[in-house]
Amino acid sequence: TTSVPSFAGVRRAAVAVCGYSADQLRSAYGLTSADTGAGETIALIEDGSPRDMSQTLTDYAAANGLPAPAATQFQEDQLGDDSGCENAFGVEEQLDSEAAYAMAPGANQLMIDGDSCDQAMEGIQPLFDALDEVLGGDGSAPMASIVSNSWGLMGGEQDPPVYAQTVHAIDLRAAAEGVGMYFAAGDNPGIAVPAS
Numbered sequence: 001t002t003s004v005p006s007f008a009g010v011r012r013a014a015v016a017v018c019g020y021s022a023d024q025l026r027s028a029y030g031l032t033s034a035d036t037g038a039g040e041t042i043a044l045i046e047d048g049s050p051r052d053m054s055q056t057l058t059d060y061a062a063a064n065g066l067p068a069p070a071a072t073q074f075q076e077d078q079l080g081d082d083s084g085c086e087n088a089f090g091v092e093e094q095l096d097s098e099a100a101y102a103m104a105p106g107a108n109q110l111m112i113d114g115d116s117c118d119q120a121m122e123g124i125q126p127l128f129d130a131l132d133e134v135l136g137g138d139g140s141a142p143m144a145s146i147v148s149n150s151w152g153l154m155g156g157e158q159d160p161p162v163y164a165q166t167v168h169a170i171d172l173r174a175a176a177e178g179v180g181m182y183f184a185a186g187d188n189p190g191i192a193v194p195a196s
Contacts, residue, residue: 008076022064022102037104041081043134043144044100047126047151048085048116049078050093057109060098066105073108079129080115096150108145110134124163127151131170135177142179149183152192161194166193 003013017026020028026035050056054074061068074097093111100109114126114135121128137143153159171194174181183195190196 008060008064015143022066022143025099025102031103035104036106038106039097040104040107040146042100042104042109042146042148044093044111045114045127045130045134045147045149045151046093046096046111047114047123048093049076049113050091050097050111053088053094053097053111057097057101061101061105064102064135066101067099069105069143074111075109076111076113077133078115079126079127080118085117092150096148100148107146112143121163122159124153128166131174135170135173135179142177144179146180147174147182149181149194151182152195154192164193 001013002011004011007013011138025186053076054071057069057074060066093113097111100107112130112189114124114130116123118126118129120126131147131149134143134147137190152161185195
């Protein structure tokens with residue numbers, strides 16, 4: 001970027017990494033303006049509920065030259081009551097929604113917020129509950145055709161085997177119901193469970 005005033009005769013300098021724009025993300029995957037995701041529902045599995053998500057998504061769309069989301073495009077389903085608990089992942093939930101909107105601005109989003117107060121299975125139970133909510137749907141069909149899981153088990157292969165076994169059982173059910181399950185690879189080196 002150009003800096004003013006210059007320093008030691010230098011007027012251009014690198015700045016902090018600011019992430020990819022929606023156009024850059026779409027271009028990396030070869031998406032065109034016809035690729036909107038219209039008719040699809042993306043479920044975003046989260047641990048706790050973010051603040052002002054609809055407004056955040058609207059602001060993101062405006063900043064990235066995307067159409068504003070329709071009022072019906074973003075829905076949120078809060079499981080349990082996490083009002084008395086700290087949500088350590090509020091920013092990540094916003095990132096998940098924004099990234100999904102960048103790639104599929106015509107798709108509906110359904111954010112399923114697990115109860116962050118529920119610490120069963122080291123806090124993983126709320127995520128399993130959220131996945132079950134999506135797959136259970138209305139009793140005859142799942143709530144979404146695509147499920148985005150931006151989480152991984154921090155202990156990886158060292159976690160109790162029942163954690164990976166539970167995800168495996170959920171994934172088999174999803175496959176049988178025609179639901180695509182997508183998991184983050186993890187923030188640490190290697191591929192985290194359940195992505196592995």
